[in-house]
Amino acid sequence: MITRLTQFGLPARGLIASCRAVVGAFGAAAVMCSMVFVPETQANHQGHQAHPETGAPPVAGEGREISGALFRVFLSSGPAAGDSGLDAADLDAAVQTVVDALTIMVQHRADYPRFDESLAKQALKQVVIEPVVVNDEGKAFSFLVARTKDPGRVTLLISASALKAKGHLNHPDALIPVLAREFQWVVSKADTAPKAKAVSVERDFQTAPIRMDEEIAGLSAEARARLLQQLFDAYLRTVDDQKSLDGQPLYEVGSRTPIPPTHTDSTTKLYDIRIREALQKIVREPYFLEQTPKAVRSLLNGKIWNVTYVKIDQRDWATRTRVLSEEKAVVVGERRQRIQPAAILINVHRIAASDDPFYRDTQGLPMGALSADQLARVIALEIQHNIQEKSLSGHTAQDALTTPR
Numbered sequence: 001m002i003t004r005l006t007q008f009g010l011p012a013r014g015l016i017a018s019c020r021a022v023v024g025a026f027g028a029a030a031v032m033c034s035m036v037f038v039p040e041t042q043a044n045h046q047g048h049q050a051h052p053e054t055g056a057p058p059v060a061g062e063g064r065e066i067s068g069a070l071f072r073v074f075l076s077s078g079p080a081a082g083d084s085g086l087d088a089a090d091l092d093a094a095v096q097t098v099v100d101a102l103t104i105m106v107q108h109r110a111d112y113p114r115f116d117e118s119l120a121k122q123a124l125k126q127v128v129i130e131p132v133v134v135n136d137e138g139k140a141f142s143f144l145v146a147r148t149k150d151p152g153r154v155t156l157l158i159s160a161s162a163l164k165a166k167g168h169l170n171h172p173d174a175l176i177p178v179l180a181r182e183f184q185w186v187v188s189k190a191d192t193a194p195k196a197k198a199v200s201v202e203r204d205f206q207t208a209p210i211r212m213d214e215e216i217a218g219l220s221a222e223a224r225a226r227l228l229q230q231l232f233d234a235y236l237r238t239v240d241d242q243k244s245l246d247g248q249p250l251y252e253v254g255s256r257t258p259i260p261p262t263h264t265d266s267t268t269k270l271y272d273i274r275i276r277e278a279l280q281k282i283v284r285e286p287y288f289l290e291q292t293p294k295a296v297r298s299l300l301n302g303k304i305w306n307v308t309y310v311k312i313d314q315r316d317w318a319t320r321t322r323v324l325s326e327e328k329a330v331v332v333g334e335r336r337q338r339i340q341p342a343a344i345l346i347n348v349h350r351i352a353a354s355d356d357p358f359y360r361d362t363q364g365l366p367m368g369a370l371s372a373d374q375l376a377r378v379i380a381l382e383i384q385h386n387i388q389e390k391s392l393s394g395h396t397a398q399d400a401l402t403t404p405r
Contacts, residue, residue, distance in 0.1 A: 057128050057146075057155065064099050068106040070122055073099050076130040086131050086160055093169040094129050094160035100172035101179050102127070114183035114316070123190035125153040133159040142166075142178075145185040154190045156182065181316065181353075188314045203305065208235035210302035210333040224283040227300055235332070236299070237306045238275040243268050244311045245348060251369035258349070258368075271309040271348070271368065278376040279307060288380050295383035298342070302332045303387060306343035307379060309368065318350045318367050319358075319378060321386040344382055346375075357381040 063072030075095050086094075109116040118124050125148050133141050142162035146155045168175040209230045211219070219227065232238070243265070249258030250267040261267045282288045282295055289296050298304050322343040324330075329340045348368040352359045358378040362370060370378060 057130070057157065059126070059128055063126065064095060066099065066102045066106060068109075069102065069119060069124075071124045071126050073102065073127045073129065076128050086164065090164055090169065091129070091131065091160055094158070094163050097163060097169055097172050097175055098127060098129060098158060098179070101175045104172060105176060105180065112180045112183065114187050115180055118183050118186045118190070121152070121187070121190065123153060124186050125150060125155055127156045127158060129158050129160050131159075132161050133157045143182045143185075145182065145189045147189055152190050152192050154186055156186060184314070184316045191314065203237075204234040205330055205332050207334075208302060208332050210235070210337065210339075211300050212335075213297050213301055216297055216300050221284045221286070224296070224300060225280055228279060228283045231300070232276065235302065235305055236279075238279070238308055239268060239272050240306070240308045240310050240345075245271060245309060248311050248348070251348075251366055253369060253371045254365065255369050256366060267348075274372055274375060275307055275309065275346075275379075277372040278379055281372060281376040282380050285376075288376070292380040292384040294387060295380035298383050298387050302337060302339045303342055304344060304383065305341040307346075308343070309346045309348045311348050312345075313349075315347060316350060316353075318347055318352045318356055318362075319382040320345045320347070321382060323388065342383075342387060344379060346378070352378075357385050 058077045059074035060077040061074070063074040065072055073095060075091060105112050105115050106119070109119060133144050140159065140162070142159050144157040146157060147153075148155055163169055163175070166178075168178070209227060211227065216224070228236070245267040247261065247264050248267045249260055250270050251258060279299060282292070283299055299307075322345065324340050324342075326340060329338050331337070332339050332341075346367050349366050351364060351366055352362040356362075358381045361374050361377045361381075363374075365374075367375075367378070
């Protein structure tokens, strides 16, 4: 099984290696570049970790053909990581289930746009079924997409044990919706086009008025709202550095019809205002303190330094949390707290998936059409569910690599 590297990173290369001491002017600017805007981000499901291209995973035989596709499905010949609890019949069933699912998808490729795109671009080199798919920390995942040494081509790794645990063995129809979603990662990781480079944004780390959790618990609603406003002035940003919404259509609340902006920055300004209104609701209203306390704390204790709408066509997710790795932590506030800050990204034109925690709150609207009340619940639930104590766990990790090693 290939070794996988789980480090957080973004398309802008050559960012700082660490901020372990008080962040100086140059260091602060460099670390800020790494998160404000994230062109490459992940879907809302368990498990996409970064992994270097250290060679193709070992596979058995010549693989199974998929009629109408150039790639093949292989069973890994490498050792399983840990006890997979699988026998030979399970592994055969996993291969057959994936083959059957992909065959159906090829026959109906127009119904699966990302899959169709991957076929047209010949982005998928091979599919490899492994007993257990893990990263270098031994954390198991259902799927991983690994770049290969062939530019523009990737390998899709699928965990047989995960298929069995989720009841997908011998049920290709149940696997298809999950598998289809993975192909946004196949397409995006195979993309070798130059990525947008982030530029620095000013933050006042030293005077950021962050508070300890126990202090936050004792603040009144008005005090929390004032504290948030002070964070807007010093630390917390609500517009992405690339201003990806400039010139983009906007949505009126409750409408599914995009509207052309009257000025280049109209959409950026509209969503900046709406984000700030939603954040004020989160820190002020008792509902959020009771139902999503982690969201209230994380906004006021410095863990979050960017909440923003973005336009990222390559990703199908509605919201995403990004957390800087431990090596890129920053020192913030008078107490000199060392923080791995997070960015909460909202993909403006996307619609919530049925497994998103905020699915019911969005009522089938694009993220950009949500009211401030709806948006507050979406942001609060995203933070509550996806802010991790360890930034490299779950789907808060991000692939730092842009070329094969």
